[in-house]
Amino acid sequence: xxxxxxxxxxxxxxxxxxxxxxxxxxxxxxxxxxxxxxxxxxxxxxxxxxxxxxxxxxxxxxxxxxxxxxxxxxxxxxxxxxxxxxxxxxxxxxxxxxxxxxxxxxxxxxxxxxxxxxxxxxxxxxxxxxxxxxxxxxxxxxxxxxxxxxxxxxxxxxxxxxxxxxxxxxxxxxxxxxxxxxxxxxxxxxxxxxxxxxxxxxxxxxxxxxxxxxxxxxxxxxxxxxxxxxxxxxxxxxxxxxxxxxxxxxxxxxxxxxxxxxxxxxxxxxxxxxxxxxxxxxxxxxxxxxxxxxxxxxxxxxxxxxxxxxxxxxxxxxxxxxxxxxxxxxxxxxxxxxxxxxxxxxxxxxxxxxxxxxxxxxxxxxxxxxxxxxxxxxxxxxxxxxxxxxxxxxxxxxxxxxxxxxxxxxxxxxxxxxxxxxxxxxxxxxxxxxxxxxxxxxxxxxxxxxxxxxxxxxxxxxxxxxxxxxxxxxxxxxxxxxxxxxxxxxxxxxx
Amino acid sequence: xxxxxxxxxxxxxxxxxxxxxxxxxxxxxxxxxxxxxxxxxxxxxxxxxxxxxxxxxxxxxxxxxxxxxxxxxxxxxxxxxxxxxxxxxxxxxxxxxxxxxxxxxxxxxxxxxxxxxxxxxxxxxxxxxxxxxxxxxxxxxxxxxxxxxxxxxxxxxxxxxxxxxxxxxxxxxxxxxxxxxxxxxxxxxxxxxxxxxxxxxxxxxxxxxxxxxxxxxxxxxxxxxxxxxxxxxxxxxxxxxxxxxxxxxxxxxxxxxxxxxxxxxxxxxxxxxxxxxxxxxxxxxxxxxxxxxxxxxxxxxxxxxxxxxxxxxxxxxxxxxxxxxxxxxxxxxxxxxxxxxxxxxxxxxxxxxxxxxxxxxxxxxxxxxxxxxxxxxxxxxxxxxxxxxxxxxxxxxxxxxxxxxxxxxxxx
Numbered sequence: 001x002x003x004x005x006x007x008x009x010x011x012x013x014x015x016x017x018x019x020x021x022x023x024x025x026x027x028x029x030x031x032x033x034x035x036x037x038x039x040x041x042x043x044x045x046x047x048x049x050x051x052x053x054x055x056x057x058x059x060x061x062x063x064x065x066x067x068x069x070x071x072x073x074x075x076x077x078x079x080x081x082x083x084x085x086x087x088x089x090x091x092x093x094x095x096x097x098x099x100x101x102x103x104x105x106x107x108x109x110x111x112x113x114x115x116x117x118x119x120x121x122x123x124x125x126x127x128x129x130x131x132x133x134x135x136x137x138x139x140x141x142x143x144x145x146x147x148x149x150x151x152x153x154x155x156x157x158x159x160x161x162x163x164x165x166x167x168x169x170x171x172x173x174x175x176x177x178x179x180x181x182x183x184x185x186x187x188x189x190x191x192x193x194x195x196x197x198x199x200x201x202x203x204x205x206x207x208x209x210x211x212x213x214x215x216x217x218x219x220x221x222x223x224x225x226x227x228x229x230x231x232x233x234x235x236x237x238x239x240x241x242x243x244x245x246x247x248x249x250x251x252x253x254x255x256x257x258x259x260x261x262x263x264x265x266x267x268x269x270x271x272x273x274x275x276x277x278x279x280x281x282x283x284x285x286x287x288x289x290x291x292x293x294x295x296x297x298x299x300x301x302x303x304x305x306x307x308x309x310x311x312x313x314x315x316x317x318x319x320x321x322x323x324x325x326x327x328x329x330x331x332x333x334x335x336x337x338x339x340x341x342x343x344x345x346x347x348x349x350x351x352x353x354x355x356x357x358x359x360x361x362x363x364x365x366x367x368x369x370x371x372x373x374x375x376x377x378x379x380x381x382x383x384x385x386x387x388x389x390x391x392x393x394x395x396x397x398x399x400x401x402x403x404x405x406x407x408x409x410x411x412x413x414x415x416x417x418x419x420x421x422x423x424x425x426x427x428x429x430x431x432x433x434x435x436x437x438x439x440x441x442x443x444x445x446x447x448x449x450x451x452x453x454x455x456x457x458x459x460x461x462x463x464x465x466x467x468x469x470x471x472x473x474x475x476x477x478x479x480x481x482x483x484x485x486x487x488x489x490x491x492x493x494x495x
Numbered sequence: 496x497x498x499x500x501x502x503x504x505x506x507x508x509x510x511x512x513x514x515x516x517x518x519x520x521x522x523x524x525x526x527x528x529x530x531x532x533x534x535x536x537x538x539x540x541x542x543x544x545x546x547x548x549x550x551x552x553x554x555x556x557x558x559x560x561x562x563x564x565x566x567x568x569x570x571x572x573x574x575x576x577x578x579x580x581x582x583x584x585x586x587x588x589x590x591x592x593x594x595x596x597x598x599x600x601x602x603x604x605x606x607x608x609x610x611x612x613x614x615x616x617x618x619x620x621x622x623x624x625x626x627x628x629x630x631x632x633x634x635x636x637x638x639x640x641x642x643x644x645x646x647x648x649x650x651x652x653x654x655x656x657x658x659x660x661x662x663x664x665x666x667x668x669x670x671x672x673x674x675x676x677x678x679x680x681x682x683x684x685x686x687x688x689x690x691x692x693x694x695x696x697x698x699x700x701x702x703x704x705x706x707x708x709x710x711x712x713x714x715x716x717x718x719x720x721x722x723x724x725x726x727x728x729x730x731x732x733x734x735x736x737x738x739x740x741x742x743x744x745x746x747x748x749x750x751x752x753x754x755x756x757x758x759x760x761x762x763x764x765x766x767x768x769x770x771x772x773x774x775x776x777x778x779x780x781x782x783x784x785x786x787x788x789x790x791x792x793x794x795x796x797x798x799x800x801x802x803x804x805x806x807x808x809x810x811x812x813x814x815x816x817x818x819x820x821x822x823x824x825x826x827x828x829x830x831x832x833x834x835x836x837x838x839x840x841x842x843x844x845x846x847x848x849x850x851x852x853x854x855x856x857x858x859x860x861x862x863x864x865x866x867x868x869x870x871x872x873x874x875x876x877x878x879x880x881x882x883x884x885x886x887x888x889x890x891x892x893x894x895x896x897x898x899x900x901x902x903x904x905x906x907x
Contacts, residue, residue, distance in 0.1 A: 054680070057895060057899075058895055058896065059891075059892055059895075078903060079705065079900055079903060080704050082903075083704070086898070086900050087895040087898070107904045110904035111900075114901065114903065114904075114905075142906060176607070179634065183634065209606070209609035212636050213636060216634075240609040243637075243638075244637070245636065247637070247638065247848045248636055251633065251850060276847060383649070383652070383653065383656070417811075452812065
């Protein structure tokens, strides 16, 4: 009864008061293992037994096992008891779980099997094998992965039999278990065993995600000796298999020999696959990979070209920028167009000079307009400081000749987060055809930064109110002025 | 390499996507957070949601409304059982936003069904779950994005870049804001279970141990309960802010090696000498001083080096030390915590089979760091951690807390 009272006190305390530190909760410390065991053996309520199990999961040992074992048959408490048994590093816990296999049914049996798998209990292989090969056991889908986690030679034998000739409905679970076992074998250095397991699964009649996992594993195990399998998988008709292998190329297959083979093969693959492989190659420092990407950037196939230009953008750096800038002056207008767009997407304003050169030297109005649109995109999105972006915008506005060329830059300035944009936009208030665009952009900036720069906002919005002919714009400017005043007052109060 | 922040839709390539280029999705878990992330994903031109799944009828029906409105039809299918949704071969990817207790299992089941996964954070309830999740994603070759979307926010990216590129000098101290941790072990009073079609309580509990139904749990009151919420509430912000600190310290491949709890926070130390201070905030949505400038907004972080510091938060304001402000000039403000850019990164990677910014390995390490810090507080002692073995040194109780058994018949 003392134990019962203490646990209830603990519950009430934790319900009411947040603790400065969990371990400072005196209630938890009052119960030692003997008291917790006593709770489990008593007629205590479910809650109290559940909490006793929880605490035993933290620090229980062999002596707690006899009190925990009977709860494996309790639908409401079995999970609590198993949590403790999984963590008690004593053979008695394993004995209790194995013994329960002969008495439990349904979900509770499945639960015990799962816990045995978590514990990696090699002594349970025989009992698990019987469950795994019998669909009527009720726990075959759990027993198979449990065997996969244990992954002893005896377990592997059962799994490969289940995969090859076991009940059809259990083959997906057998396949998953084989993949789990292959991982464990590979971790133990048995790559040949792992490869055989992966091969068995990838060639079996099992769902595509499992074949994909096995194909990925089989390629990794083989390393550079698995190139033919790699190319076969990359050209698979199955999206899931192809996707898994492509992902693996990104993450797992960095062998230079694999990279060189991919680079050599690239041009012979269908364009859609080339487009997917180009970013992989662009991430590699291998010269053959970089050359392949550079060549692809001038491809006559749009899909391939855009993939290469975008991959160069993502790689970044002076060399990649020079390649894309050269393509922006290509003789092929399609290549020029795609390259200009990509320059506008560059991460920093470093691409600005290349775009300004394009704008200055454009052969026709279309090329020029494309360059200014890209400059606008760069001013809007580049990660560089606002000072640098505004300097680029100023330079671009000076080069732009027509209103159409200036508008992308005005739009971009409207997205600026810095008061420096006001000066540039204010210079356009005197151009009647651009005045309203510039006023609108200035108001957008003001609304965004009014809390950060109230003084600059107020000054700029007064100029907007004097310039604009649009009531809506003037109204928004007036509101921005009001908010700027409020912000100043708030700051004054805070001081 | 830092990720590109240029969204595809900003590239002048606007317009609808051909059906063959569309990513077909299902949503699993449609509570307030799920609905919010869904609202960020729906506008993407190359995305089409076709299925809504939740164990609560009202939530799945709300999800269907949102999806149908976007699609201009009434075709979105409703599911109570996620296995039915996952069995659909036309679905390429899923949004998992179920609540912490289901994130790992739903994500792994999705990967086993051949789906790519965007999962809300925290992505698991324990260290063991996030390890299993990362392993499963790699094993199955699926694309995964953890919903720690601040990695895709410009202001946080800017601050991280300053730290990573040496602009702050030698990095010394990283500050991550977190809630003051709290957790409870009680059961709410039992109430009659609703009909399963209304709310399937057994499925709601999923892998968590049994307890009696109470409507508060399924209406968001699960928060704070040990069985349902990750790391004593530490990960609600910690999954974001520690993630950013990991990134700033170029530590995506590792974790701190020591965690020391104290009254105002947990101090962790990396092998490279950098300190990570997890500051408990008394009023995270109110005054965040003195640890942080309240003006920078919620979820603030601060990175300090020998030559300067930077602080930013959800309001987008970036505050620089005086010396840094002189050389950097004014920097932009990028307010908001929209998940749209983060989702875009996921969709781009689904197409390219690329590596997401919050990929499984990044998630694994930042979540483990958060769990270890939380555990230091929960146990009230300093913990030493081995980032390679991913285990605590000489502390069996801490090591036991890395995992919890799943309620039968659930398993990974």
